[in-house]
Amino acid sequence: MNENYFYHALRIDHKICFGCTLCMRNCPTEAIRVRNGKATIYENKCVDCGECYKVCPSGAVYVAEDDFQSIYNFKHRVVLMPSVFLGQFPEDIRASQVYSVILEIGFTHVFEVEASAFLHSILSNKYIREHETKKPLISTFCPAIVRLIQVKFPALVDSLIPIKAPVDFTAIYIRKKLIEEGANPEDIGIFYITPCAAKIAATKSPVAEDASTVDGVLNMDTMYNIVLKEIKQKKEFNKNITANNDVTSDCVIFSLTNGERRLNNFKKSFAIDEIHNVIEFLERVEDDEIEDLDFLELRACDESCAGGILTCGNRFLINDRMMQRAKKLAERERNGETSRRKAIMNEREYLTQNSHVGRIKPRSMMVLDEDRSVAFQKLTKIKEIESKLPHTDCNVCGAPSCHALAEDVAFDRASMTDCVFMQRNLEKRGSLKVEESVEIMKNIWGEDKLKDYILNK
Amino acid sequence: MMHTEFIVVEGDFANAGKASSEIKKTLKQLNIDNQKIKKIVVAVYEAEVNAIAHAYGGTIFVDLDEEKICVLIKDKGPGIPDIARAMEKGYSTASAKVREMGFGAGMGLPNIKNNVDELDIQSEVGVGTEIKMIVNFNS
Ligand SMILES: Nc1ncnc2c1ncn2[C@@H]1O[C@H](COP(=O)(O)OP(=O)(O)OP(=O)(O)O)[C@@H](O)[C@H]1O
Ligand code: SF4
Ligand code: SF4
Ligand SMILES: [Mg+2]
Numbered sequence: 001m002n003e004n005y006f007y008h009a010l011r012i013d014h015k016i017c018f019g020c021t022l023c024m025r026n027c028p029t030e031a032i033r034v035r036n037g038k039a040t041i042y043e044n045k046c047v048d049c050g051e052c053y054k055v056c057p058s059g060a061v062y063v064a065e066d067d068f069q070s071i072y073n074f075k076h077r078v079v080l081m082p083s084v085f086l087g088q089f090p091e092d093i094r095a096s097q098v099y100s101v102i103l104e105i106g107f108t109h110v111f112e113v114e115a116s117a118f119l120h121s122i123l124s125n126k127y128i129r130e131h132e133t134k135k136p137l138i139s140t141f142c143p144a145i146v147r148l149i150q151v152k153f154p155a156l157v158d159s160l161i162p163i164k165a166p167v168d169f170t171a172i173y174i175r176k177k178l179i180e181e182g183a184n185p186e187d188i189g190i191f192y193i194t195p196c197a198a199k200i201a202a203t204k205s206p207v208a209e210d211a212s213t214v215d216g217v218l219n220m221d222t223m224y225n226i227v228l229k230e231i232k233q234k235k236e237f238n239k240n241i242t243a244n245n246d247v248t249s250d251c252v253i254f255s256l257t258n259g260e261r262r263l264n265n266f267k268k269s270f271a272i273d274e275i276h277n278v279i280e281f282l283e284r285v286e287d288d289e290i291e292d293l294d295f296l297e298l299r300a301c302d303e304s305c306a307g308g309i310l311t312c313g314n315r316f317l318i319n320d321r322m323m324q325r326a327k328k329l330a331e332r333e334r335n336g337e338t339s340r341r342k343a344i345m346n347e348r349e350y351l352t353q354n355s356h357v358g359r360i361k362p363r364s365m366m367v368l369d370e371d372r373s374v375a376f377q378k379l380t381k382i383k384e385i386e387s388k389l390p391h392t393d394c395n396v397c398g399a400p401s402c403h404a405l406a407e408d409v410a411f412d413r414a415s416m417t418d419c420v421f422m423q424r425n426l427e428k429r430g431s432l433k434v435e436e437s438v439e440i441m442k443n444i445w446g447e448d449k450l451k452d453y454i455l456n457k
Numbered sequence: 458m459m460h461t462e463f464i465v466v467e468g469d470f471a472n473a474g475k476a477s478s479e480i481k482k483t484l485k486q487l488n489i490d491n492q493k494i495k496k497i498v499v500a501v502y503e504a505e506v507n508a509i510a511h512a513y514g515g516t517i518f519v520d521l522d523e524e525k526i527c528v529l530i531k532d533k534g535p536g537i538p539d540i541a542r543a544m545e546k547g548y549s550t551a552s553a554k555v556r557e558m559g560f561g562a563g564m565g566l567p568n569i570k571n572n573v574d575e576l577d578i579q580s581e582v583g584v585g586t587e588i589k590m591i592v593n594f595n596s
Binding site for chain 2: 367
């Protein structure tokens with residue numbers, strides 16, 4: 001079981017959760033149940049997509065984050081800022097202001113993550129061309145998608161492009177540069193501002209490699225609030241600080257939908273965002289229904305990282321600001337005001353040597369047991385239980401569907417009598433007392449929801 | 458042994474693939490080899506489409522055990538007068554309407570044959586057709 005353990009950053013605060021079931025009903029992998037009136041997550045089914053976070057009406061779902069103070073464990077404190085971070089700020093705030101504030105709140109260096117996106121796409125495209133037989137090749141940029149494929153589409157795992165993400169390349173680059181400049185490796189702390197829980201999970205337990213390239217992760221909403229407040233309070237900005245010029249115009253929008261696809265010219269490729277759309281499409285890909293497919297850019301969030309759960313503001317507005325910035329950059333590139341050749345490309349060879357992730361393994365949550373005959377017994381049991389359930393998917397048992405309850409019962413995680421219809425039938429037959437039914441309900445929904453309001457009046 | 462049934466409705470191309478995708482889900486749970494699953498899905502899908510396109514719909518009976526899957530597709534359609542001919546690559550009597558939907562290349566039955574371990578077709582003109590296919594998981 002241990003090697004199957006994956007870090008998850010999504011947590012549910014049981015002091016706040018009131019058991020409304022919205023997260024459970026929206027979870028694309030049926031990873032949530034209600035127990036004792038609170039939502040709980042089955043860790044091996046969770047892919048960190050953040051759907052629960054998006055729908056929760058009470059803010060009970062939260063994303064665990066590293067303590068900001070931990071940056072002071074290092075002498076050289078680098079922040080890796082994804083382009084989408086800048087996209088959150090209203091038009092009247094300039095990139096240089098954001099940079100100067102970040103350098104004042106404790107960091108010694110700022111670097112934009114997408115600096116390495118161009119190299120990343122060169123290496124990915126090369127890999128795609130060299131692996132015809134594995135087509136369609138699937139981007140590993142979005143960690144929620146990688147995990148989704150591992151648990152739900154194990155047959156497609158070999159199609160995942162085993163190349164590190166831009167954040168890793170950029171981190172490796174900065175570390176090398178600082179060491180060359182004389183920094184002690186132990187004094188370097190690289191912190192990544194993340195737009196989502198999936199990137200945190202991937203950083204804390206990388207999918208196939210064992211060592212993480214960054215030393216800590218900071219949540220984008222927290223950072224946005226800190227930076228915006230500083231900017232609003234400041235009257236004077238340090239005129240000497242300008243925004244770095246590390247990213248080309250086409251890479252600024254790398255994390256938006258079509259960002260990767262735009263950088264290759266394969267005959268047949270798709271860019272699909274939002275996890276339910278992705279699942280629907282992958283069902284078809286898995287059956288070989290779509291012919292001659294070269295490349296798939298798949299992202300868990302609607303509008304890709306502009307819609308990450310930790311971004312602040314509307315995803316369409318963020319998208320628009322990033323597009324505007326790319327346009328302006330492209331104009332400057334055309335006028336020769338800035339070069340498309342960035343310093344990071346001088347390290348191409350070193351980065352290429354360090355570009356591969358290990359083998360990504362399937363970890364199917366579909367398989368009932370590795371042993372087929374045990375799996376068959378389980379399956380028979382599930383079908384038998386399911387045939388006795390009412391198919392109403394009413395959620396009153398604390399599971400997202402009758403099928404999910406049947407599976408839970410077959411694996412001894414729940415009981416047949418958790419179903420209200422079952423309870424009524426057994427009561428009618430005299431084999432279950434009403435008091436016992438109430439006890440069962442209390443276990444699922446908590447004491448509070450079963451208070452006898454009518455009698456108390 | 459596990460038994461499941463699916464109803465296939467005449468002309469309902471939009472829902473073709475329901476049975477094969479249900480079967481796919483089940484086989485994934487049993488840890489069956491992915492290549493094998495694909496073969497079964499393709500064969501069942503082709504037979505489903507044939508029942509929709511050439512017959513007046515029908516019923517699919519699936520019998521599953523640890524060793525194999527057996528799928529029987531029964532219809533009360535017009536029947537196949539010359540089965541050997543129907544099995545030929547490229548032979549098709551598909552109507553213009555069916556061709557419009559993108560079917561009618563005459564590749565369905567040959568495709569089924571290629572993907573299964575055992576295939577048995579019984580058909581009587583004016584009565585209907587029964588196609589039985591078996592795939593062994595261990596072969
Ligand atoms: N269930 C059936 N009832 C009656 N006729 C059938 C049935 N299945 C197949 N046939 C006949 O056999 C022919 C060949 O079938 P086959 O599936 O190989 O090709 P097709 O359905 O015409 O085209 P394709 O499957 O490539 O779309 C059909 O055109 C039809 O005449
Ligand atoms: S959405 Fe989930 S976590 Fe939020 S209150 Fe409802 S049950 Fe609790
Ligand atoms: S689309 Fe972007 S923000 Fe959303 S989960 Fe994937 S990597 Fe994170
Ligand atoms: Mg056919």
